[in-house]
Structure formats: structure tokens, C-alpha cells
Amino acid sequence: MNAYSSLERRFARLDALSDAAGILGWDCQTLMPDGAADGRADQLATLHGLAHEILTASETADALAAVEEGALDPWQRANLQEMRRVHAHASAVPGDLVEASSRAISKAEMVWREARAQTDFAMLLPYLAEVLRLQREIGTIKGAALGLQPYDALLDAYDPGMRRATIDPLFSELRARLPGLVARARERQAREPAPLPLDGPFPVEGQRRLGLALMGALGFDFTRGRLDISLHPFCGGATDDVRITTRYDEADFGRALMGVLHETGHALYEQGCPGAWRHQPVGKARGMSLHESQSLIVEMQACRSPEFFEFLAPLVREEFGRDGAPWTPENLHRLHTRVEPGFIRVDADEATYPAHILLRYDLESAMIAGDLAVADLPGAFNDGMADLLGLTVPNDRVGCLQDIHWPSGAWGYFPTYTLGAMAAAQLFDSAKQAEPGILPGLARGDFGPLRGWLRAQVHEKGSLLGTDAVLEQATGASLGTEAFLAHLDTRYGATA
Amino acid sequence: MNAYSSLERRFARLDALSDAAGILGWDCQTLMPDGAADGRADQLATLHGLAHEILTASETADALAAVEEGALDPWQRANLQEMRRVHAHASAVPGDLVEASSRAISKAEMVWREARAQTDFAMLLPYLAEVLRLQREIGTIKGAALGLQPYDALLDAYDPGMRRATIDPLFSELRARLPGLVARARERQAREPAPLPLDGPFPVEGQRRLGLALMGALGFDFTRGRLDISLHPFCGGATDDVRITTRYDEADFGRALMGVLHETGHALYEQGCPGAWRHQPVGKARGMSLHESQSLIVEMQACRSPEFFEFLAPLVREEFGRDGAPWTPENLHRLHTRVEPGFIRVDADEATYPAHILLRYDLESAMIAGDLAVADLPGAFNDGMADLLGLTVPNDRVGCLQDIHWPSGAWGYFPTYTLGAMAAAQLFDSAKQAEPGILPGLARGDFGPLRGWLRAQVHEKGSLLGTDAVLEQATGASLGTEAFLAHLDTRYGATA
Numbered sequence: 001m002n003a004y005s006s007l008e009r010r011f012a013r014l015d016a017l018s019d020a021a022g023i024l025g026w027d028c029q030t031l032m033p034d035g036a037a038d039g040r041a042d043q044l045a046t047l048h049g050l051a052h053e054i055l056t057a058s059e060t061a062d063a064l065a066a067v068e069e070g071a072l073d074p075w076q077r078a079n080l081q082e083m084r085r086v087h088a089h090a091s092a093v094p095g096d097l098v099e100a101s102s103r104a105i106s107k108a109e110m111v112w113r114e115a116r117a118q119t120d121f122a123m124l125l126p127y128l129a130e131v132l133r134l135q136r137e138i139g140t141i142k143g144a145a146l147g148l149q150p151y152d153a154l155l156d157a158y159d160p161g162m163r164r165a166t167i168d169p170l171f172s173e174l175r176a177r178l179p180g181l182v183a184r185a186r187e188r189q190a191r192e193p194a195p196l197p198l199d200g201p202f203p204v205e206g207q208r209r210l211g212l213a214l215m216g217a218l219g220f221d222f223t224r225g226r227l228d229i230s231l232h233p234f235c236g237g238a239t240d241d242v243r244i245t246t247r248y249d250e251a252d253f254g255r256a257l258m259g260v261l262h263e264t265g266h267a268l269y270e271q272g273c274p275g276a277w278r279h280q281p282v283g284k285a286r287g288m289s290l291h292e293s294q295s296l297i298v299e300m301q302a303c304r305s306p307e308f309f310e311f312l313a314p315l316v317r318e319e320f321g322r323d324g325a326p327w328t329p330e331n332l333h334r335l336h337t338r339v340e341p342g343f344i345r346v347d348a349d350e351a352t353y354p355a356h357i358l359l360r361y362d363l364e365s366a367m368i369a370g371d372l373a374v375a376d377l378p379g380a381f382n383d384g385m386a387d388l389l390g391l392t393v394p395n396d397r398v399g400c401l402q403d404i405h406w407p408s409g410a411w412g413y414f415p416t417y418t419l420g421a422m423a424a425a426q427l428f429d430s431a432k433q434a435e436p437g438i439l440p441g442l443a444r445g446d447f448g449p450l451r452g453w454l455r456a457q458v459h460e461k462g463s464l465l466g467t468d469a470v471l472e473q474a475t476g477a478s479l480g481t482e483a484f485l486a487h488l489d490t491r492y493g494a495t496a
Numbered sequence: 497m498n499a500y501s502s503l504e505r506r507f508a509r510l511d512a513l514s515d516a517a518g519i520l521g522w523d524c525q526t527l528m529p530d531g532a533a534d535g536r537a538d539q540l541a542t543l544h545g546l547a548h549e550i551l552t553a554s555e556t557a558d559a560l561a562a563v564e565e566g567a568l569d570p571w572q573r574a575n576l577q578e579m580r581r582v583h584a585h586a587s588a589v590p591g592d593l594v595e596a597s598s599r600a601i602s603k604a605e606m607v608w609r610e611a612r613a614q615t616d617f618a619m620l621l622p623y624l625a626e627v628l629r630l631q632r633e634i635g636t637i638k639g640a641a642l643g644l645q646p647y648d649a650l651l652d653a654y655d656p657g658m659r660r661a662t663i664d665p666l667f668s669e670l671r672a673r674l675p676g677l678v679a680r681a682r683e684r685q686a687r688e689p690a691p692l693p694l695d696g697p698f699p700v701e702g703q704r705r706l707g708l709a710l711m712g713a714l715g716f717d718f719t720r721g722r723l724d725i726s727l728h729p730f731c732g733g734a735t736d737d738v739r740i741t742t743r744y745d746e747a748d749f750g751r752a753l754m755g756v757l758h759e760t761g762h763a764l765y766e767q768g769c770p771g772a773w774r775h776q777p778v779g780k781a782r783g784m785s786l787h788e789s790q791s792l793i794v795e796m797q798a799c800r801s802p803e804f805f806e807f808l809a810p811l812v813r814e815e816f817g818r819d820g821a822p823w824t825p826e827n828l829h830r831l832h833t834r835v836e837p838g839f840i841r842v843d844a845d846e847a848t849y850p851a852h853i854l855l856r857y858d859l860e861s862a863m864i865a866g867d868l869a870v871a872d873l874p875g876a877f878n879d880g881m882a883d884l885l886g887l888t889v890p891n892d893r894v895g896c897l898q899d900i901h902w903p904s905g906a907w908g909y910f911p912t913y914t915l916g917a918m919a920a921a922q923l924f925d926s927a928k929q930a931e932p933g934i935l936p937g938l939a940r941g942d943f944g945p946l947r948g949w950l951r952a953q954v955h956e957k958g959s960l961l962g963t964d965a966v967l968e969q970a971t972g973a974s975l976g977t978e979a980f981l982a983h984l985d986t987r988y989g990a991t992a
Contacts, residue, residue, distance in 0.1 A: 016542035019535055023520055035719035036737035039515055042775075043734070046512035050546055223531035238539070241532035279538075 003066035004076065007083055008280060010060060015279040017051045019238035026243045029230040034110070041106030049099040055090040075282055078464045082281035089157055092145035093138055101134040101409060108407035113231065119397040121378050128407055129374045132367055135411045139368055151368045154412035159287040159419070161466050164365070166479075167415050171361065173481045174354050174418070181485070182351050185339040185492035195334040196326035202253040206319045210253070211246065211260035213315065217445045218264050218298065221271050232404045233259045233346070235266035235295075239278050242267045253316070254336060255347065258299055265298030266291060268451065272459030283462045288413060289479075290467050292420020293427055294458065300350050300421065301428035301487070302450055307442040309333040339492060341389040343398040350421065351488050352389060359384040360403075360414040368411060423471060425484040427458070430475040499562035500572065503579055504776060506556060511775040513547045515734035522739045525726040530606070537602030545595040551586040571778055574960045578777030585653055588641035589634055597630040597905060604903035609727065615893040617874050624903055625870045628863055631907045635864055647864045650908035655783040655915070657962050660861070662975075663911050667857065669977045670850050670914070677981070678847050681835040681988035691830040692822035698749040702815045706749070707742065707756035709811065713941045714760050714794065717767050728900045729755045729842070731762035731791075735774050738763045749812070750832060751843065754795055761794030762787060764947065768955030779958045784909060785975075786963050788916020789923055790954065796846050796917065797924035797983070798946055803938040805829040835988060837885040839894040846917065847984050848885060855880040856899075856910040864907060919967060921979040923954070926971040 001009070021044055028040050054060070064087060067080055090098075108127035115124035139150030146153055152163050211227060225242035237243030244263035246256045269285050277283025285291050302308060309329035317327045325331065339349050345356040363380055366372035372380055381400035382393040393399040405413055432438050437449040457474040468478050475483075497505070517540055524536050550556070560583060563576055586594075604623035611620035635646030642649055648659050707723060721738035733739030740759035742752045765781050773779025781787050798804060805825040813823045821827065835845050841852040859876055862868035868876055877896035878889040889895040901909055928934050933945040953970040964974055971979075 012538075013542055016535075016538045020516060020520060020539040020543060023523060023539075024516060027519060027523065031722065033719050033722060033737060035717070036734065039512075039734055039736040042508075042512045043516040043519075046509055047516060221531070223529050226527065226529060238532065238535055240535040241529060 003063040003068075004072060004080065007060070007063045007067065007080070010054060010063070011083060011281055012279045014051050014054055015239065017047050017054075019241070021047045021051075022236055022238045023241065023243075026228075026236045026245075028106075028109070029232070029234065029236075030228045030243075030245060037106065037110040041103050041110075044106055045099045045102040048102040049095055052090055052093075052095045052098045055087060056095070060087060061091070075277065075464060079277070079280050079282035082284075082463050085160060086281055088146060089142060092142045094141075097134065097137060097141070101131075101138060104130045104134055105407070105409040108409075109404060112401070112404060112407040116397055116401045119395050119401070121396040121401055124401065124407065125374060128377075131407060131409055132374055132411075135409060136368055136370070139411075151365050151412060154368065155415070156412075158410070158413050159289045159416050159467065161468070162287070162289060162416075162419070167361070167419070170422070170479070170481055171358055171415070171418070174485075175358055177481075177485055178351065178354055181488055181492070182339055182341070185351055185488075188493055189339065195338070196331050198253075198322070198326050198335070200252065201250040202320055204248045204250060207248050207253045207256050210315065210319050211257060214257070214261060215244075215264050215267075217311075218261070218268060218447050219451050220264050220267055224271060225267055227260065233263055235263045235270070239270075242270045253320070258303070258336070259346075261303045262295045262299040265295035268298070268454070269294040269459050272451075272455050274460050274462045277462055282464060286458075286461070286463050286465070286470060287467050288416035289419035289423055290458065290470060292416050293423035294420075294454065296350075296421050296424035297428050297431075297450075297454070301424050302438075302442055302447070304333070304336055304350075304491075305439065305442055306330075306333050307439045309336075310443040311445040337491060341391055343385070343391060343393060344402055346402075351492060354418045354421065355388040357414055357418040359388055360405075364406070364411050364414060419479065422481055422484040423467075423479055425487040426471065426475045426477065426479070427454075428487075429483050431457075499559040499564075500568065500576065503556070503559045503563065503576070506550060506559070507579060507777055508775045510547050510550055511735065513543050513550075515737070517543045517547075518732055518734045519737065519739075522724075522732045522741075524602075524605070525728070525730070525732075526724045526739075526741060533602065533606040537599050540602055541595045541598040544598040545591055548586055548589075548591045548594045551583060552591070556583060557587070571773065571960060575773070575776050575778035578780075578959050581656060582777055584642060585638060588638045590637075593630065593633060593637070597627075597634060600626045600630055601903070601905040604905075605900060608897070608900060608903040612893055612897045615891050615897070617892040617897055620897065620903065621870060624873075627903060627905055628870055628907075631905060632864055632866070635907075647861050647908060650864065651911070652908075654906075654909050655785045655912050655963065657964070658783070658785060658912075658915070663857070663915070666918070666975070666977055667854055667911070667914070670981075671854055673977075673981055674847065674850055677984055677988070678835055678837070681847055681984075684989055685835065691834070692827050694749075694818070694822050694831070696748065697746040698816055700744040700746060703744050703749050703752050706811065706815050707753060710753070710757060711760050711763075713807075714757070714764060714943050715947050716760050716763055720767060721763055723756065729759055731759045731766070735766075738766045749816070754799070754832070755842075757799045758791045758795035761791035764794070764950070765790040765955055768947075768951050770956050770958045773958055778960060782954075782957070782959050782961070782966060783963050784912035785915040785919055786954065786966060788912050789919035790916075790950065792846075792917050792920035793924050793927075793946075793950070797920050798934075798938055798943070800829070800832055800846075800987075801935065801938055802826075802829050803935045805832075806939040807941040833987060837887055839881070839887060839889060840898055842898075847988060850914045850917065851884040853910055853914040855884055856901075860902070860907050860910060915975065918977055918980040919963075919975055921983040922967065922971045922973065922975070923950075924983075925979050927953075 024040065024044060032040060064084055069077060069080065072080060108124070108131045111124055111127045115121065135154065136150060139154045143150045143153035146156065148156065149164070155162050215227060224240045225237065225244070228243060228245050229247060230245035231247060233246045235242065235244045244260070244267050246259040246263065248256045269291055273285060274283050306329070309332045313327060313329040313332055317323055339351045341352050342348055345353065348356055359381070362384065363372060363377065367374065377400050378396050385391045385393050385399070431450060431453045435449045435453050441447065441449045458470060461470055471477065471479055520536065520539060528536060560580055565573060565576065568576060604620070604627045607620055607623045611617065631650065632646065635650045639646045639649035642652065644652065645660065651658050711723060720736045721733065721740070724739060724741050725743060726741035727743060729742045731738065731740045740756070740763050742755040742759065744752045765787055769781060770779050802825070805828045809823060809825040809828055813819055835847045837848050838844055841849065844852055855877070858880065859868060859873065863870065873896050874892050881887045881889050881895070927946060927949045931945045931949050937943065937945045954966060957966055967973065967975055
């Protein structure tokens with residue numbers, strides 16, 4: 001077996017471990033009884049520790065050094081490059097630090113559930129502080145090895161090649177332009193009659209049927225995935241077993257519905273990655289900004305268009321046995337495109353959502369840099385909400401306890417949400433130009449034209465190219481704020 | 497770290513891998529979409545392969561050789577002995593054979609589901625033949641290392657110390673005495689008026705509530721376990737996460753109910769093992785015969801007693817909103833203690849059940865010995881059913897395709913069901929003598945006295961003692977057929 005083949009075999013084994021951890025992680029958030037938490041933490045720590053051992057074994061480094069690149073085709077070369085990137089990240093961090101971090105995260109996630117339910121930040125504090133301590137250690141060690149600042153080193157694990165130096169000017173533009181845009185959108189809303197409310201309750205079983213029907217219309221492959229329930233919706237699972245979750249509110253079906261559409265966008269990316277490479281690094285989704293662009297192109301670009309509500313309105317009328325003025329496509333569209341500052345990030349509209357991200361990006365950058373202590377997080381979070389959205393946070397449950405990301409060790413992840421929103425707007429513009437059938441298709445529930453374009457331009461590329469190269473090939477430009485801001489201006493009619 | 501401590505650490509890691517595989521295996525049989533089967537097979541094969549590498553690493557053998565036994569307490573000494581036993585089993589088999597077997601089993605299990613649904617043995621044949629080929633190879637290699645015949649070597653993995661030489665005379669006694677006992681029980685039944693049938697349907701949700709209520713009464717710890725649905729009921733999961741399953745039939749609630757009681761018996765053993773040792777070999781349940789004794793002491797000894805039906809009758813009347821003559825404790829008891837030869841092992845009454853086991857024991861012994869080819873299994877199975885129970889098997893779905901054991905690589909497992917039934921009768925006799933409150937407790941749904949005796953005599957011993965030593969300490973005798981045959985005679989009033 002030559003060096004490259006031995007590496008493919010080694011990385012396929014790592015993928016099996018990663019898939020196993022993916023299913024165990026899904027189970028942890030959906031079904032696992034509380035008393036199993038310590039054991040599950042041990043299991044995940046063991047899997048991560050073993051993967052780390054395999055990845056950083058001297059045989060891996062030797063094989064990476066021994067590969068003759070000239071003999072490889074472009075996919076193999078890209079695969080080798082990804083192997084080297086993953087190896088560089090892993091070999092920078094000692095195994096006991098990896099296991100300690102995995103264990104601290106599992107515990108903090110469990111405590112977070114309880115602390116959030118009880119609105120008790122003090123309960124979470126020591127566990128979150130331990131997760132942060134280990135993240136800072138990892139960021140520092142990786143940064144030294146990769147020649148990056150600690151925050152960039154963490155960010156690079158979620159979004160290869162992304163740097164604060166790229167993000168900061170983009171986010172500055174948003175910070176400068178969004179408050180005015182939000183104000184204008186709200187002024188316009190205030191001038192118009194309010195949309196008619198929908199009277200609940202909407203039984204969970206009906207909401208679930210509706211979600212499954214829309215997943216089917218979008219092209220979700222149910223032989224390789226599932227829909228379940230968790231407190232914090234996510235897309236997880238394994239390579240051929242993509243598991244998305246939602247949570248249901250009987251008073252409001254839109255929340256679960258839009259959540260399912262969002263996670264289905266992620267799932268289509270996972271299920272559309274190049275099948276022949278699916279257990280190799282090059283066969284994986286490119287990074288979290290592009291991943292988020294796929295969820296948002298479905299949820300925000302396609303499924304908040306007026307056309308989509310033509311398709312949706314009769315479905316929801318039939319499922320819930322309702323009719324009349326509140327159930328027209330127009331009223332449903334207006335209900336789902338309201339701009340209204342609120343406390344909860346995952347419930348935010350797309351115009352105020354970036355403010356939640358700007359805040360979290362600032363706070364986590366400061367915590368990683370050592371400029372903000374975990375004990376001071378609630379105050380800083382609440383100050384930021386007042387500053388960015390003009391809101392007074394009444395308690396930590398709807399404040400800094402609302403997200404699982406920090407307890408779960410996902411530091412450097414938050415900015416990818418808004419980078420993804422920008423990429424989604426940019427991609428959707430190009431998609432509509434290339435495929436005029438996309439918008440008329442949405443009105444009939446035919447997502448084929450959009451899915452086909454995304455498959456070819458994004459999904460099937462896996463990690464063959466970098467994020468920027470994908471965007472440049474698909475849209476002719478690097479990631480920018482123009483398409484996103486123009487989209488918001490157009491949708492919310494807020495141009496001066 | 498001394499040699500013994502390093503071994504404890506190593507075996508805790510192995511336990512985490514085993515627990516991870518337990519949850520993934522549970523998921524495979526309950527929730528996993530079909531298209532995920534190949535990937536799941538890779539995941540399980542990788543976990544088993546890594547566990548095998550850790551167990552057979554030279555460091556493990558070196559540490560096992562270096563331990564100073566004199567410095568150990570009795571639990572540690574028993575733990576060391578278990579480590580040596582597990583190590584001897586594993587080090588006999590090369591890693592690639594372990595991975596190949598795991599992969600073949602995962603595939604055969606998936607094909608079995610389809611083959612059974614379609615009553616198509618030919619579909620399963622090549623996959624089952626491959627599983628058998630690998631089991632024979634494993635049995636031969638292990639047998640050579642452990643000084644055992646291949647079948648005994650496989651059996652020893654499920655029931656340490658059990659041998660064909662022990663089983664054969666016990667099973668001969670059953671073979672000699674059971675047909676007459678069954679005939680007499682049926683003659684008596686024929687003389688009496690038939691029990692009144694219960695009119696369905698019985699909604700799944702109500703059956704599930706009932707099952708959960710009984711699990712609670714038995715003392716199942718829901719913070720460390722769950723109840724779910726699978727085609728073939730089982731007790732699996734992980735150390736602090738015991739997952740039992742059942743399947744529901746709306747025409748007959750008794751089937752799922754008794755299945756839940758059976759699996760809860762297994763679960764109580766798992767949840768009752770000594771907590772301080774729960775991630776070490778000595779902290780595990782002793783073996784499958786004793787494990788089955790715990791499921792059957794609940795299902796057959798306790799929960800088919802007249803006393804239990806005093807407790808059950810009002811519960812089922814209320815859950816299903818029924819009343820009248822069919823719903824008296826007496827009628828329910830008679831319905832659940834019918835003797836009637838049938839095709840399906842898991843639905844068999846306790847008097848005809850051993851015949852199903854005698855047949856499978858003969859067949860799997862012959863297949864492992866090379867005296868029966870998989871292609872000839874359906875014919876041999878059907879001949880055996882005619883011989884042992886006087887039944888003509890109409891198709892393989894209710895014949896040799898009914899059980900998952902052979903496709904899932906559990907060769908040498910079947911005899912433990914009937915050895916367990918014998919042990920259950922023996923243990924229940926001693927329990928009732930020691931704790932006169934047991935039977936009156938059952939009538940009130942108070943399982944405390946029985947559970948307390950089992951905790952002390954069986955569960956809390958983990959693997960400190962051998963199966964026979966446990967039975968001798970608890971009952972004053974080795975495993976025999978007397979208590980079991982006497983129990984059947986008494987219950988079915990079939991004494992001549």
C-alpha cells in the first residue's frame with residue numbers, strides 16, 4: 001500500500017469514529033436520560049481521544065511527508081491538502097487536552113440545560129469557565145503552531161481560511177448600515193395595518209407532518225436521515241445518517257416550520273456532498289459559513305419569498321383545518337417577514353439577527369483574548385443588547401444562557417451565521433440569474449431548479465475548493481455585504 | 497502508576513468503547529434509517545477493532561503479567577481474573593477477523609430484517625453463511641487457545657465456565673420429561689372451560705403507559721434508562737443508560753406487557769450491579785444464564801403468579817376502560833398461563849419454550865461443528881419443530897428466520913435462555929423461603945422484597961463469583977432441572 005492509500009484508509013477510520021460520535025452526540029441532545037450524562041461524556045472523550053491518537057500517530061505524519069503529489073489527481077491532491085490541514089490542527093494539541101476539553105464540554109452542556117431551565121447563570125459559571133479555560137489553551141497552542149492569533153486558530157477549525165481581519169471590516173459595514181435599515185423597516189410596518197394573527201393551538205403531530213412534507217418537497221433523503229425533537233435545534237448525526245431536530249410550540253407553528261426548513265438546508269448540503277468521497281476529508285462540506293449559507297438560502301431566501309407562501313398556504317390550511325383572511329399567502333408572508341428586535345437569537349428575523357451575532361462575536365473574542373471574565377458575561381451581554389438592539393434583558397435565560405454554543409465548546413462559530421447569511425444572498429442572486437425557473441418553482445413546491453443549482457455549484461464540490469473559490473466560481477465575487485444588504489432593502493421595502 | 501491501576505484505566509476505556517457501541521447498536525435496531533446501515537457497520541467495526549487493539553496491545557499483556565496479586569483485595573483479585581479471561585478470549589483472535597466479523601454481522605442483521613419481512617431465506621443465505629464461516633473460525637481459533645471445543649469457546653464468551661458437558665445431561669432430562677408434562681397440561685386445559693378472550697383493540701399509547709407503570713413498580717431507574725420500540729425486543733444500551741425495547745400489537749396487550757416485564761428483569765440486573773465497579777469487568781453482570789434468570793424470575797416466576805394478577809387486573813381495566821368477567825384476576829391469570837405449542841419462540845409459554853431452545857441448541861452445535869450447512873437449515877429446523885412440538889412450519893418467516901441471533905453472530909447464546917429458566921425457578925424458591933413477604937407484595941404491586949433479595953444475592957455481586965458459586969450461595973445447590981420441573985408441575989397442575 002502506498003503512502004496516499006494508507007492515508008485514505010486511516011482517514012476513513014477517523015470518519016467512522018467521527019460518525020459514531022455524531023450519533024452519540026445526537027442521542028445526547030434528543031433521547032438520553034439525565035443519569036447517563038457522565039458515561040456519555042466518557043464515551044465521547046474516549047472516541048475523541050482515540051481519533052486524536054490515530055491522527056497524530058507518527059505513521060500519519062510519515063505518510064503525509066512521503067506522498068508523491070505528482071501522482072495524484074486533483075481530488076486526491078485536495079484530499080491530501082485537507083488531511084494536512086486537519087493534521088496540523090490536531091498535532092498542535094496534546095491528547096490529554098483533547099480529552100479534558102471533551103469531558104468538560106459534555107458536563108457543561110448538561111449543566112447548561114438545567115441552568116437555563118432555572119435561569120441560574122451561577123450554576124453554569126464554573127463549568128463554562130472550565131470550557132473557556134481549555135478553549136483558550138487550545139487556541140493559544142494551535143495559534144502558535146499555525147501562526148495565528150488564538151481566536152483565528154479556533155475560527156479556522158470551523159471555517160478554514162476565515163480570519164478576524166476578513167470579518168472585522170464586513171461586520172463594521174453591517175454595524176454601520178443595519179440600525180438604519182431596521183428603523184426604516186419598522187417605520188414602514190408601523191404605517192401599514194398589522195398582519196392578521198393565526199389562532200392556535202396547532203397540534204404537534206400536525207406540525208411534524210407538515211415539516212416532513214416540506215422536507216420531502218425540498219428533497220431530503222429519508223433513507224439517510226431523520227427528523228426529531230431537541231431543545232436546541234441542530235443538524236447532526238453521521239455521513240449517511242443526517243439527523244435534524246426541531247422544537248414545537250403549539251401556539252406558533254411557524255417557529256418549528258422555519259426551523260425545519262433551516263436545518264433541511266444544512267441537511268441537503270450534507271446529503272449532496274460527493275458520494276464517492278464521502279468518508280474522506282475532501283468529501284465533506286467546506287466550512288460553516290458555506291454550511292450556514294445553505295440553511296439560509298432555504299429558510300430565508302427561498303422560503304420567505306412571496307412565491308413560497310403560494311405553495312405553503314393551502315398546505316397549512318389543510319393540515320390545521322383553517323381558512324379565511326389570516327390564511328392567505330399574502331398574510332402568511334407578512335407574518336413571516338416582520339422585523340422586530342427580540343431577545344432570542346434563533347427566533348430573530350433576518351434584519352435584526354446580525355446584531356445578535358455582532359454581540360456574540362465581540363464577547364467571545366474578548367473572552368478568548370482574556371479581556372472579559374466569564375463572571376462578567378451576563379452584564380456585558382445585557383449592555384450589548386441595549387446598545388445594539390435597544391432592549392433591556394430581563395433575565396439570563398433570555399440573555400447569555402440562551403445558546404448552547406459556549407458550553408459546548410463552539411468558540412469561533414458564531415460569526416459564521418452572519419457570514420453565511422451574506423453568502424446566501426450572494427448565491428441566491430446568481431442562482432436566480434442562472435435558473436429563471438427557481439422562483440416559479442417555489443410557488444408550486446418544486447425545489448428542483450434551486451436544488452440542482454446548489455448541488456452543482458456548492459454541494460458536489462465538497463472541500464475541493466476553498467470557500468472563497470466556491471463563491472467566486474458560483475457568483476463571480478468574493479464574500480461581501482452588498483447582496484445581503486440589497487436583499488434586506490428589497491424585501492423590507494426600506495430604501496429611503 | 498502500578499500495573500493494576502494501569503489495567504483499571506485501560507479497562508475503563510474499553511468499557512467506554514463498549515458503551516458507545518451499545519448505544520449505536522440500540523439505535524441501529526430502533527431508529528436508524530436503512531441507508532445508514534453500511535456506515536453504521538463501519539462505525540461498529542471500527543469501535544470493535546480499536547477495542548481489540550487496546551485489549552491485545554503488548555502493554556495489556558505486560559501489565560497482566562506484572563500485577564502483584566498479594567497486594568489486591570478480593571474485588572480487585574476478581575477484577576484481575578475477569579481481565580485475564582477477557583484478554584485470553586480477545587488475544588486469541590486477530591484484529592482483522594474481529595473487524596470482518598463485526599462488518600458481516602451488521603450487514604446480515606440488516607438483510608435479515610428484509611428477508612424476514614419477505615419470508616425469503618435465500619436472500620439471507622449468503623450473509624448468514626458468511627457470519628457462520630467467521631464464527632466457526634473464531635470458535636476454532638479461540639478453542640485452540642483456551643483448550644476448548646469450538647462451540648464451548650463461543651459459549652464461554654456469553655456464559656463464562658458453561659460447557660456442553662454441563663448442558664447436555666440437563667437438556668436430556670428436559671427432553672425426557674417435558675413432552676409428558678406438556679401433554680398433561682393440555683389435557684387438563686381441555687377438561688376445563690376455556691378462559692374468556694379480551695376484546696381489543698388496545699391502543700399502543702395505553703400499552704406504553706401500562707408498561708412504563710409496571711417498570712416503575714419493579715424499580716426501573718428512568719434516570720438511567722429508557723423504553724422504546726424494536727422489531728425484536730432486547731435489553732441493551734450502556735452502563736448508566738439501560739435501554740429496553742418492546743413491540744406492540746393492538747389486538748393483544750399481553751405480548752408487549754410480558755415482554756416489557758421480561759426486559760425489565762434484565763434491566764434491574766444491569767442497574768443493580770455494584771456501582772463502584774460499574775466500569776470494570778468485575779462490576780458487570782455475571783453471564784447470560786444468570787442474566788436470563790433475572791428476566792424470567794420477573795416475567796415467569798413473579799409476574800405469572802396468581803398474586804401478580806391481583807395487582808394487574810385493576811390497572812388494565814382502568815387503562816383500557818373495560819370491565820366484567822374477562823377482566824378478573826383469575827381469568828387474566830388463566831389467559832397468561834396457557835400451554836400451547838406454537839411457532840414463535842418469543843411468544844411461547846414457559847412449558848413449551850425449552851423445546852425451541854433444545855432445537856436451536858442442536859442446530860447451532862451442528863452448524864458450528866460443520867455437520868449442518870446453512871442451506872440445509874430450513875429443512876432441519878422444520879424437521880425439529882415437527883419432532884419436538886408436533887408442528888408443521890408453514891414458512892421460514894415463522895421458522896428459521898424468526899430470530900435475530902444467528903445473523904447477529906450470537907452463536908452459543910440460545911442455551912442460556914433455558915439454563916436461565918432453570919436458575920430462575922431455583923432462585924425464586926429460595927427467595928420465597930427467605931422472604932415470606934414476596935408473594936403478598938406482588939399482590940399489591942410491591943416488588944421491594946423480591947428486588948431486595950435479588951439485589952443482595954445476585955445483582956450486587958457483579959462478577960465477583962462464578963455463576964455456580966452465586967447459585968450455590970443463594971440456593972444451596974448447583975444448577976439443576978428439579979426446581980424448574982417442579983414449578984411447571986405445580987403451576988400447570990399437571991402432576992399425574
